[in-house]
Amino acid sequence: MSSATLQEPPARTRPAGRPPRRGRGALNHQTAAAWILVLPFVVLFLAFTAGPVLGSLGMSFTDMRQRDLRTPFSVEGVGFENYAKALSDETFRKAALNTAYFVIVGVPLTLVVALGAAVLLDRGVKKVAGLFKVGYYLPVVTSIVAIAVIWRFVLAPEAGLLNTVLGWFGVDGPNWLASKTWAMPSLIAMAVWRNFGSAMIIFLAGLQGIPQSVEEAGQLDGAGAWQRFRYLILPLLRPTILFTSVTTGIGYLQFFEEPFVMTQGGPLNSTISVSMYTYQQFGFGNYGLATSMSYLLFVVIAVITFIQFRLLREK
Known part of the structure; x- marks a missing residue:
């Protein structure tokens, strides 16, 4: 046999630029390290988010009431009875109409005011824009209690600021918060004043990003x-419009603080919202019915958000 056949084959060289292969042991160690790092978040997410959400979803298909808290496994399943009961509840339907009114009027008005303020800040008052930004955004971070005090003073029937100004022109202003006609528009005006600052900041960033x-x-x-x-x-x-309309719409569909603080849902349920009525049902101990109302609101939010994405997405 010749010496050429006894020579060992040349070693295979790794192509330039290709990283060396890592063994399975190294990958397993990296995977284990990654799981250890995310484990606290996973535990907290399962315990405080996913667990309660799934638990409330199951509760909506039961007849659970306050008396069943000590024996939660003794409740009985009722299928979709709670959902049917919620949809047939006259007060819930009234709350749904009030919420729709609040959203249909409030969201476009908020976006228009926010966009107008952003354009003015971007074009007209650049020298003192920082001062105006703080002033417009201040209601967003102000306590609802402080806002309620201000607006009760503005909307007071006799000595209120708004009726006083109207009186200068010979107009007799109504009792804004006690009127079935004017209570909801008053809450919408307060919500627009309180919330347009967030959308304004986002619109201003969008305007400044245009070449x-x-x-x-x-x-x-x-x-x-x-x-x-x-x-x-x-x-x-x-x-930018898509983002602000989605976030504002979700917030307004869940509106609760305005009627809870200002009108307690009155007069005659003319300002009660779905979230407020759901809260009341929880207070009454009707847990199964209340959770079904919550999930009906969740479905509506999901549908409306999907429609907004379809209408306002980039073409």
């Missing part, structure tokens, strides 16, 4: 200020 060359190109083409805003700025703000 100046876009408007300059529109000016060169002879487009006026409104045409540039309508056909150039608004289309570029579509993702």
